[in-house]
Structures are given as C-alpha cells and as structure tokens.
Amino acid sequence: MLAYKNGDAAAFEVLYGRWRRPLFRYVAHQCGHDGASDELFQDIWLRVVNARQQYEAAAKFSTWLFRIAHNRLVDHWRSSHRAPVIDNALADDEDADFTASIPSPEDDRPDRLAERKAMAEHIVAAVHSLPDVQRETFLLSQDGNMSLEEIASLMNVGRETVKSRLRYALGKLRQELSKWR
Amino acid sequence: MAIKPTDQEILALYQEAGPSGPSDELDRNILTAARAVVKSDSTPAPWWPRWRLPLQAVATICLFAMVSIMLEHREPMTPAIPPLAMNDSGPATDQQPPPPAVPGPATVVAESRVRMADQAPKQMRSEARMAAPAAPAHSPASSEAVLSSAPAGRSVAAESAVTVPMATPEAVAVPSAKATARIAADQARSPKDWLDSIQTLIKQNRLQEAQKSLDAFVQAYPGEAVPDELRTKLRTTEDGASGR
Numbered sequence A: 001m002l003a004y005k006n007g008d009a010a011a012f013e014v015l016y017g018r019w020r021r022p023l024f025r026y027v028a029h030q031c032g033h034d035g036a037s038d039e040l041f042q043d044i045w046l047r048v049v050n051a052r053q054q055y056e057a058a059a060k061f062s063t064w065l066f067r068i069a070h071n072r073l074v075d076h077w078r079s080s081h082r083a084p085v086i087d088n089a090l091a092d093d094e095d096a097d098f099t100a101s102i103p104s105p106e107d108d109r110p111d112r113l114a115e116r117k118a119m120a121e122h123i124v125a126a127v128h129s130l131p132d133v134q135r136e137t138f139l140l141s142q143d144g145n146m147s148l149e150e151i152a153s154l155m156n157v158g159r160e161t162v163k164s165r166l167r168y169a170l171g172k173l174r175q176e177l178s179k180w181r
Numbered sequence B: 001m002a003i004k005p006t007d008q009e010i011l012a013l014y015q016e017a018g019p020s021g022p023s024d025e026l027d028r029n030i031l032t033a034a035r036a037v038v039k040s041d042s043t044p045a046p047w048w049p050r051w052r053l054p055l056q057a058v059a060t061i062c063l064f065a066m067v068s069i070m071l072e073h074r075e076p077m078t079p080a081i082p083p084l085a086m087n088d089s090g091p092a093t094d095q096q097p098p099p100p101a102v103p104g105p106a107t108v109v110a111e112s113r114v115r116m117a118d119q120a121p122k123q124m125r126s127e128a129r130m131a132a133p134a135a136p137a138h139s140p141a142s143s144e145a146v147l148s149s150a151p152a153g154r155s156v157a158a159e160s161a162v163t164v165p166m167a168t169p170e171a172v173a174v175p176s177a178k179a180t181a182r183i184a185a186d187q188a189r190s191p192k193d194w195l196d197s198i199q200t201l202i203k204q205n206r207l208q209e210a211q212k213s214l215d216a217f218v219q220a221y222p223g224e225a226v227p228d229e230l231r232t233k234l235r236t237t238e239d240g241a242s243g244r
Helices: A009-031 A035-050 A061-079 A116-128 A132-142 A148-155 A159-180 B005-016 B024-042 B048-074 B105-117 B122-137 B140-149 B156-162 B177-187 B191-203 B207-220 B228-243
Strands: none
Touching (some): A009 A061, A009 A116, A009 A132, A009 B024, A061 A132, A061 A148, A116 A159, B191 B228
C-alpha cells in the first residue's frame, strides 16, 4: 500500500488480487450477494484508493481495509434504516453455551461427500442467519484473517467479547450442521 | 481459541461455499479507477497556475499606472496668477499671454485691475466702459495706503493684489480667451506706453477715447504725473469740439 501511495499502480493490483475475494465474501455475507454488495464492494475499494495518502503502516493492510469496509457497512445499514442486532444477554453468556451439547461429526463417510456442497451452502445460509455482530466477528476472523485483538479494535469492544461472539457463532453453525446431519 | 475438529469442518465448508469473488467487470472498474488516480497524481501541473498570481499583480500595477496617468492629464488647470511681477522698466512686449484659466479670486482681481487701468487702446474700449462703474467702489482709504506705500516702480501684480478691490458683479464676467490675452498685454504696458497710446489717440482725433483712457490712467496710476501738454491738448480739443 505504501508503494501504491507513492504512485506505483502495480502495487495496488497485487493488493487487490490478494484481498478481493475475502473482502467480497465479507461484504456479500453481510448484506447478501446482490447488486448492493457489488456497489458496496466497489465503493470500499474506491475509498481505499482515495484514502491512500492517509494510509500509514501502523497496522496490517487487511486491518485497515476491513476497517474501511466495516465503516462502510455501518453507513449502509444506517442509510437503509437497518439497525444491527445487538448481542442479547443470552448470546454473551458463557453459561448458556448450548453448543457444547452439539455432537461432532462421526466420520467423513464417502456417501456424505456428495452432500458436501449442499452442506456448505447450508453453512453459508447459517452464517447469514447469525446475529449481525456474531456474523461480522465470524467473517472478520475467517475472511479478514484478523486476530481477536484486531477484531476487538475494529469493533470497539473487548477481546473477550470478540472471543465470546466467535464461539457463539461457531456453536450455532455447528448446531445447523447437526440438523443437516 | 482452540478450534475443534467440527469447527474446522465448518470453516472448510464455509470457505468452499459462497461467492468466489467479484465479477470481472467490477475488477476492471476498480483497477481502472485506481490507475487513473495514480496517473492524475503523476501528471505535471500546467505551467499557467504558477504564473497566475504574478501576472495578476503585474496587470494590476499596469492598470493602476495607466489610470493614474490618465487622471493626471485630465486634471483641470489650477487657477494661477499670471506672471505679473514686472517692473515698469522691464521688457513688456516679450510677455506671453497666460493660458485661459478658470476665474478665481486672483484672476478676478487682476482682471478688474486691468479693466480700470487700460482704457486707452481701441480694442479695450468696451471693457473699459464696463469697468468704469467699478471704479467708485475703490476705497479711498486703500487708495491712500497705496499712494503712500507704492513706489514708482512697483509691480503691477503687487498693486493689484493689495489695493484693487473686487469688481462689481457685472464687471466680474467670465473672461474669454481673448480678454485674458488682452489683460496680459495691458498689464505688460508701462505708464509711459499708456500715455503714448493716449497721445496717439489724440493725434488720430479720437478724443473721446483718449479722454476715457486718460481718466482710467489717472485712476490706475494716481501717483503718476500726467504731462500738462496732454491735458492741455485734450482740454483744448474738447473745448473746440464743444464750441463747435
């Protein structure tokens, strides 16, 4: 990004090639894979381009990129009068971790491999059904490859909160997976 | 956070599904925009914005100088007293008539003084008639002061500035260019020349004009001695004319 900031257009192409898919998945899972996600995706990258002079190598580029994406999504939700679902008490309560009772898969039987694709689609649908903050935490962790601390900084919450949200998100996905099975 | 095997399977399934990435068109748009921005940054700025400020300053200075010069040339001529400081013995004929000027107090005083003084020349007869009523306005006290203080060779300018009062309104007419020139010519004339012109009028048998001119001379130069021969000639000729 520093190279692009100094006028190297090829450096941007490298960055874009590296982060285009994770960012697009992050955006698409946040607001649905339709025209809105395309528009948001383009707008986020244009913000990156226009804010190149403000970029400083104090953090990873991915952290900076996903922070811009997060802020843009917040604007999007605000403009569409859609308030993100705030964690309820039950969601952040570790004692209510019901996912611990979800059984793990028995084995990878060959007859299930055919159903793998359908299961994956089911998982994606389950991700979409997560509460907003849990979904975003999950997406930042999986697509943004961000650490708990980075996610906590971006979402302006504590590290333990991020950890809890991530655990609940995975528990719900596991539950959905068990239903499938 | 330790990820259980189930979680790993979930994450793997998640990565397999879902959108693989943006469309090619979207990629193209973003990359084009990114390249365009970098290109616009590297494009050198045109030369003229750097010179805009100096050019504006130079243009402003030139404009100011031109307007100043124009205003200077269009300023009205300030009324000035014509060069009157001239002794009786100085050259009178070399004097150039002053340029026409807006009548100011000094000009009016000089004009009235000249009207009273110069009644002899033919071309000034009409003006002398106009100036005649103004003569009584002459203060006797001031005349006395002039008589006592003014030397024989005093300058006409000094006399006009000190002793000659303001003329009557009818006498204070707006001077034309011709009248102004005449004033200068009359002021340049010495008493001797004036008396000579009266002598000439008598010889030309223009007695009335000669008498008026003499009266004006006496009023203008009360201290100047009028030759008896001149008075006698006029009296004789007038008596002869009236007798006839």
